[in-house]
Amino acid sequence: MATFISPPKASAAPPVPWNAGRIIDDSVFFNRNTMSTQDIQNFLNSKVPVCDTNHAAYTSTSSGITYSPPFTCLKDYAVSNVPSMPADAYCGAINGGSMSAATIIKTVSLACGVNPQVLIVLLQKEQGLITDTWPISYQYQFATGFCVYDNPATEPPSCQGTDGFFNQVYYGSRQFQKYVKQPQSFNYRAGLSSYIPYSTDGSCGGSNVYIENGATAALYNYTPYQPTQAAVDAGFGTSFCGSGSPQPQSAYGNRNFWLYFWNWFGNTTGPDYAWSINSFSYSSTMGVGQTQTITLKATNTGRLPWYNQIAAPSTPTRIGTWPAGRASPFQASSWLNSVRPANMTENYVPPGSDGTFTFQITAPNTSGTYVEPFNLLMENYFWLPWAGLSPTIEVVPAYHWQVTNVIYGNGTGLMDPGTTQLITLMALNNGTATWSKTSGPQIRLATWGPDRVSSVASSWISNTRATTMNDLTVAPGQVTGFQFYVHVPASGAYYERMNLVAEGQTWFNDAGLTLYLQGKTYAWQPVWASPSTGNWSIPRNTNFTITIRARNTGTVTWTKNGTYPIRLGTWSPGRGSALETPSWISSIRPAGLVEDSVPPGGEGTFTFQAKTGSVPGMRYESFNLVAEGILWFQDPGFAMYVNVL
């Protein structure tokens, strides 16, 4: 509501004049959210400070019916068997059970979309139930004055099953919705001038009244009389009109509705223009540069209808950035301009109905968290009070990923120099774009930083692009694999930084992927070398044995018969030797390892047969160890001098 008007003193006149054509606004009448069940209970308690439960029995002088105590006041009243009601065109479903009066008022208010304050006033206006300290059963039976009949034989069929407190509240509320949704079946409707009598007695006359809204029409359909001006001036008092004996009185029902509402709940009218969010659907995460279409359903909670640019070209209802004139970084090409996302879809939205605003937003190129308030306005005329529409949008890079696993084919990144192994990378798409293997930008695994030539590439797409992904497409939230071979050319560490790339478009975030590859180190240090002859001066054409002891100073355990057997070889590689004998493994491999295995730090033995030739003189013989099939050890500079005698 636009203005708060101070509560009146007890039974003071409302601070605004009576307006027969606008007793109450739709935005007030049909607002189901004004009071909680506890609020209602508190209110009922306040209006009956003490219940006169044991008031003396009351006998109607006309009918002779006696109503005996105990009497139950509304604040203490409960219905143990409220029936379940199915949803229909006028009210939502109600789950039955045991309910207090306050719960019934709240439940029906929610189901039928009528302000609980309206129902409270209705109960008072019809039967005085809100303030009654000793209500009789008849007042509950016809609590809202709906279909009051006195003789079951004359009960109209359409009234059957409408008596009793719950039924009265339910069918009374439902009737208000029928008036709005099925106006042709009733007499008064919004937007028409209609004759409203001043009394049930025709001699009082009446007047034509232009009824401004559906809620006021509903009140007149419920009670088809208006007060005379004298009756309005009398407050809650009596006022006579017309002719006859006794002189008839003005009808008070709608006057009293207005007075009670003002006294108890304040203003019966709302602002001309107001709105609330019915629904607002959007994705709160967007990729940079991405566009999404969002739809706002805004409920017209004001008293005046909204028109769009077709129905009101000069003052169309629109959605705008808020505060007014704020340039939005989410402006999309579909916007009317930089501060107006869209027009309203509907030509006409009456109070209580929803207007639809559908528009696109395009995320800015800078990722981050954005808060984007919007508001409605009548262009060139009026901004509505802001309804709190303020979506928070997380803008993330469209191409964003995270490592979920790296599987080394060997189990670890420790490799024999010169060998290859299969690496499987598992990557989570936690961006907003779907990755494609074939169309659009192809998603590949690449060296990082950009275009660094890899030294471990093996059968790659290029020396900067390892591979593409296993799946054809990978939607956001899905995981895919990248499989590729790496080759370690030599001993030592190869820390390979990698990243994903959307080819031709953008690099992904650096997810920190590093392959920890280590080429194993093969090294040795001679300990001693000795000929079986006892010294290195050996006669011509002598067969003898040479034994070499070698310490394993590398990081790999030597094996005699492993994949890569450790052997003694002539050095430089491929050198023929003057000491060769047929016992050698080959002409350039004098011997294998004697021990089955030698761990790092241990000593190994190489023993081989040698023979001096027929030519005397000094022979220089150099040897090195070899991991057969893959590499030579680092050369420690080992050599023997044989003096052939």
Place this chain on the structure above:
Amino acid sequence: MARTTKKRATSKSSVKRLLIVGLALVVVASGVSWALSRHTNSNATPATPTRKKPGTYVNLNPPTADEKKASDDAKAAIAQRESQNAAISTSGKKSVSPTIVHADGSGVSAYVGNILEDGGTCTATFTKDSIVKTFTSQASANVSYTTCGSMPVSGLTPGAWQLIVSYSSSTSAGSSQPQTVNI
């Protein structure tokens, strides 16, 4: 209130702290006793109007004399209704006078006050010169009276027509005052 006091006390002397804690206890105790007295005697303290949120208002004052009188009036109305009923049951067909709410070239809206029944027939009769056109609708009960709804009307030539709405049912019959409708 007690919380703010306590916060300040943390930086003061322990004696002062004890005094303040004691004071807080007294405040809490009196609050509890007040709540208990409210619980046992809801008439003890008059409630004051409370403002729930800007723009909404609920008056929690006890009822005024005017408001309480409504409850007595309701019982009086029940008695009056019962006596009228007794009178009706002894008489014959009830005479009614429909009220014309709105009439134009497309429809007539009317209702019959003081009776509540289904199944009667409403008839709108337009007369101009010697031409008579009638339109009817099935009446139905609506809260406290009987409505003819809106009777669709068509084929009226321009001019001043006299309109009378009549009602007929097994229990009641009657006609409205004539009214001129300019088409």
